[in-house]
Amino acid sequence: MQRRDFIKNTVITTGALAFGSCNEKDPYAERKYEGQIAIIGAGAAGLYAGYLLEEKGANYTIFEASEQIGGRIRSLKGFADFDIELGAEEIRGNRSVWYDWVKESGAAFVPDTATDFYQIATQLRTESQWNTDLDFQLALQLAQQAFNYTGTDSTLLQLMDTSKLAARVRHITEALVANEYGTSAGRLSVKGITEEALIGGAVDGNYGLANRSLLSVLEEKCKKVIPKVVLNKQIKRIDFSSDRISLEDAQVQRRFVDKVIITVPLTILQANELQFTPPLPEAKITAIKNIGMGAGMKVVLVFNRRFWDVTTGSVYTSGLVPKYNVSSYGRSTQSFVLTGLVMGEKAEALSGLPSATAIQNIVKDLDTIYGKGVATGALTNARIMDWGKEPFIKGAYSYPIVDGGGLLTRQALSQSVQRKLYFAGEATHYGGHSGTVHGAMESGRRAVEELLKDVS
Ligand SMILES: Cc1cc2nc3c(=O)[nH]c(=O)nc-3n(C[C@H](O)[C@H](O)[C@H](O)COP(=O)(O)OP(=O)(O)OC[C@H]3O[C@@H](n4cnc5c(N)ncnc54)[C@H](O)[C@@H]3O)c2cc1C
Structure with a gap:
């Protein structure tokens, strides 16, 4: 059209903010992380994060609130x-x-x-x-x-x-x-x-x-990841005050993991539908408010x-x-x-x-x-x-608002917290590709890279 x-x-980002392409030499290829990783959300960002962790042989589970993958x-x-x-x-x-x-x-x-x-x-x-x-x-x-x-x-x-x-x-x-x-x-x-x-x-x-749907492509490429998705599992609370992180779901069941990649839409964070103990840093809270969706x-x-x-x-x-x-x-x-x-x-x-x-x-x-x-x-x-x-x-999907701070705000939204929480999803893309599927996937890649770097 x-x-x-x-x-x-x-175009995929090419400047200092680039997250790299799949063909680059992988700096973390030798490492295997043994901890438990939870990914919240099975949209493009969460599934691609899972895909990359799968390649690394990492232990991960994806928790998806709805009854379907794809977001x-x-x-x-x-x-x-x-x-x-x-x-x-x-x-x-x-x-x-x-x-x-x-x-x-x-x-x-x-x-x-x-x-x-x-x-x-x-x-x-x-x-x-x-x-x-x-x-x-x-x-x-x-x-x-x-x-x-x-x-x-x-x-x-x-x-x-x-x-x-x-x-x-x-x-x-x-x-x-x-x-x-x-x-x-x-x-x-x-x-x-x-x-x-x-x-x-x-x-x-x-x-x-x-001749085919976008979802069918995602399903085909993520066929090893999909079995690791737990559907109908809305995560409501994340307590990262102790060594292990507690995730509490809507049925008030708890599970403990070592790292969490959060890919929920910005609006879910804005509506406080995912609660954090201790509260997220002030800069993150400000960033959540300063992007539109x-x-x-x-x-x-x-x-x-x-x-x-x-x-x-x-x-x-x-x-x-x-x-x-x-x-x-x-x-x-x-x-x-x-x-x-x-x-x-x-x-x-x-x-x-x-x-x-x-x-x-x-x-x-x-x-x-x-x-x-x-x-x-x-x-x-x-x-x-x-x-x-x-x-x-x-x-x-997310968009910039007046006096919202632009891409620096998206970068603040993307920042990991205490080497425990990693943030992905289209709104966290600070290379100019928010609001897109490929931007969401790149954000998933960035979050995985940050996580693997922290445990290297
Ligand atoms: C109408 C429309 C048209 C679009 N057109 C295009 C286009 O043509 N091209 C393009 O590239 N992009 C387009 N986009 C944007 C693109 O779809 C998104 O940027 C991308 O799919 C977002 O992926 P994501 O993984 O960041 O988020 P999502 O796909 O939203 O995934 C997040 C997942 O988190 C889950 N979740 C939420 N809360 C919880 C919780 N508490 N616990 C567990 N799981 C939770 C959600 O159910 C969801 O599955 C369009 C979007 C819309 C709405």
Whole structure:
């Protein structure tokens, strides 16, 4: 699919903050740690940490609160004639272990030939068709400027206000930048995303899978790790005041381990759903507060016919759903599927409605674009995946907030505590790749490296 170059930069970190690639000489290859390691959370970060520990022959167990592995990688089966991604959908960049895993799995990529369409008022046109519209031009320029911002820290909304961006095109800048970053314009720091883009590096593409789900790749690659996952095991308390660390679960059962790798989403830490004795250091608590993460959802709409232009990859709208991906694009499928990505305030608003009402309103929006009754008449099935309502996720993915301290805050979040607790998960990635699967995996690798270094 065609994606704008300035969105979510995608290269594996190459500067001082790099965590290394899987091909590097392994500095800890000779060592074997005999202690018990617990990993909390079986998302991409936790599973990859397990994968690396498995390679080292270490003793580890992964505790997962929900009834499934994958975390924010999840697919919807049986809704269409292919698995629909409810969380992560695209592989961001081609220089990561994650990309390599996908390649090795023999997955076919969706061809990068699609066109993006933008709604202004009731008109839907491509970028080149809107090209003479000055408001549209400014909307795209601002989306670019947001990643090259040099002024005092402000929100994307303030940048749009200062630039006097016309109301008729504001949704475009917001969708291209804030919605992609998991939030809305009034909450996202443009200085923060500029810093992340700078450190994260240049763009090298986004890849969608045409013939298998992301979860199936994870399952295949982590097949030795999955037996070590204990599902339905929500860890509630971590007491690291003694030599051995006590983990207490929701059933008030305790177990003792020597090291813990914590990969739970930021929101779980923000909501104090994991309690620590003694309390975490002040710098960590401040970091937890100074990174944003909030509501986000995917809206899956299945139709009995395609009423959009055959070349369509994505549609940016001014309605309830800022952006749709044509998830059936580039697949050999009889299903016609639009997947809407809704983040921040718009997700909160939809989340407050009964699901049937939300879907009805969303499809009516599509009727405004494609013709009266067109989408409504073709709808066969719909589902909202509301990540904010998932009890062990509670949101979409992390983003920088104004005056939040930027990547240094993420680094503070990632710091290990007393050589006992190690922190991973997408929000701890301080090399510019937070909010991604490969970033989550790299954070898992970093945590494992820190742990092995401490015991060497
Ligand atoms: C709608 C959406 C679209 C996305 N699109 C993309 C995309 O296209 N490309 C991309 O690269 N990334 C995308 N992402 C982001 C990507 O999915 C995440 O960055 C990544 O999957 C996070 O992995 P993680 O291991 O850090 O966290 P998670 O996957 O959230 O894993 C954490 C795990 O911890 C578990 N847990 C929580 N509390 C406890 C507890 N107390 N005890 C035990 N277990 C617990 C949770 O159940 C969860 O399984 C998207 C995310 C969303 C929500």
